[in-house]
Amino acid sequence: MIRRGAHALAHLLTSLVLGPATFVWALLTTLVSGVLSFTYLAPPAFLLVTWMTRRIAGLERLRAALVLGRPVESPYSAPLRGNPWSRGRALVREPATWRDLAWLVLLFPAGLAGGLAGVLVGLVDLGTILAPVWLWAVPNPYLPPVVDWLFNTTGGRFVLTVIGLLLAPAVWWLVTTAARLQATAAAALLEPGPRQRLARRARELAVTRRRVVDAQAAELRRIERDLHDGAQARIVAAGMTLALAERKLRQTGQTAGADIGTARRQLDEALAELRRLVRGIHPPILTDRGLTAALAALAGDAPLPVEVRASELGDLPPAVESAAYFVAAEGLANAVKHAAAAACTITIERGGDTLSVAVHDDGRGGADATGSGLDGLRRRVEALDGTLSVTSPAGGPTTVRAELPCAL
Structure with missing residues (x-):
């Protein structure tokens, strides 16, 4: 006072x-x-x-x-x-x-x-x-x-x-x-008058729409490339191996156990590739168990200690759940790959009609907020009228924070 x-x-x-x-x-x-x-x-x-x-x-x-x-x-x-x-x-x-x-x-x-x-x-x-x-x-x-x-x-x-x-x-x-x-x-x-605010909002929406369209096009290209270079190539290889085994059996009566084993291994790898691709589009655990459980599973698979701090979130729109999950996943991936972090904390909480998710690591910092991964996240968050901020001074720590409107 x-x-x-x-x-x-x-x-x-x-x-x-x-x-x-x-x-x-x-x-x-x-x-x-x-x-x-x-x-x-x-x-x-x-x-x-x-x-x-x-x-x-x-x-x-x-x-x-x-x-x-x-x-x-x-x-x-x-x-x-x-x-x-x-x-x-x-x-x-x-x-x-x-x-x-x-x-x-x-x-x-x-x-x-x-x-x-x-x-x-x-x-x-x-x-x-x-x-x-x-x-x-x-x-x-x-x-x-x-x-x-x-x-x-x-x-x-x-x-x-x-x-x-x-x-x-x-x-x-x-x-x-x-x-x-x-x-x-x-x-x-x-301050801006009502007409200025409306014009500014229209410009922001136009920019956001273009960024979303670009992000979706890039995502489609990524999916096509992963399918073409990964799962599709493995399935084709498995088909060729099975065809070779069939020819051996038909022509010479030779055993084809090794070829069939190779084909099974290639099909298993293709199935794993498809599952990874599906998780990259929308993790099934989000639909089955919710955001908190999905983040707990993400933390459990990480190669470093990860603490998940989650409050009561209530019902969330699927698009918001997906965006929050990928913010946490990208922040955790950056901590593992680039920051050389020893520990990481994922904090997610809901305040009114806003969902905030923050990924904090104790790595060396210096993250590039304009890099392809974080820029893609920013576009995904901005498409939902949210905001993404990255704080990463040289020497660390790094905090990636997103705020998403979550009113149903």
């Missing part, structure tokens, strides 16, 4: 300083842009001005985030390309440019009103609480009797401290409310 009040008071204090500065900046840049709008230098000048304005708006988003207790999103689109003239003209058409400017203008009156009220009340209450520390240094013999007793006697000063402490909750509420109202207004202007 004290930290929150300190953030609110600091926000109001800095607003008193930043408000006039941003107002002057907005006024001067508007005048300069207006004068230059009739010249060939207008787009590059506007580009430079907007760059600085966005830095100031970014600072405002950070200040608002401290008060609101949540990140304040940036509304800007992808970096513009081209020459300064085309980029400057594009910035003029971007709504976020004018919303930033509007807040820089409004910060002056908003900071003045909320800042003066909150800061004065807060400082007066703080001074009242600390009255015994400083009032002795400023005696005033011309005060009325009651006030004179409070200000000029030790007992009265401690009474002021008690009064200040009693008023502290109301003062804290006033300061935090003033700061929150100001931060909320800043977020309303400096």
Whole structure:
């Protein structure tokens, strides 16, 4: 609570300083842009001005985030390309440019009103609480009797401290409310608007759809290659061996026991290959026994000690179960193959409508988050509107964490 009040008071204090500065900046840049709008230098000048304005708006988003207790999103689109003239003209058409400017203008009156009220009340209450520390240094013999007793006697000063402490909750509420109202207004202007959010979501979905299509195409190519080079080749070899054995029996009457044994071994290997391929598409244990049991089986087959920490997961969509399983499987495979880990922990838990799975190993770290395996996982997770993060500093440890929406 004290930290929150300190953030609110600091926000109001800095607003008193930043408000006039941003107002002057907005006024001067508007005048300069207006004068230059009739010249060939207008787009590059506007580009430079907007760059600085966005830095100031970014600072405002950070200040608002401290008060609101949540990140304040940036509304800007992808970096513009081209020459300064085309980029400057594009910035003029971007709504976020004018919303930033509007807040820089409004910060002056908003900071003045909320800042003066909150800061004065807060400082007066703080001074009242600390009255015994400083009032002795400023005696005033011309005060009325009651006030004179409070200000000029030790007992009265401690009474002021008690009064200040009693008023502290109301003062804290006033300061935090003033700061929150100001931060909320800043977020309303400096965050993406509804149309921007919709457009951004549409772009994200388009990118995710393309990545999913690419991932599915790559998966189909992998399955075709595994079938062609693995199981199919083994079955063909087994057929040829059986055909050779049949010819020997028919033509010469020779024993074909060795050939038949070879054919059986090839068929067993082909069956094992097909089972491995099926597990790579969707492990049957997920359908039969659920995600927790599948992870326990995965840990049991690993060549290093693996601890599975699982809470009550409830019913999960099959696609979410499959994605969580493959996140754990890929993280464990990386720990074995690349990290030289001695132990690994798989943690899976459900919080509301979000399923989180984390694979932590004590290996040497340095995992490449853009590698083919992790990138394929990211695409699988993003297809379900989830997120995947990889933390792997040099020297370790490595943590692969996925969060998946799991509402049925």
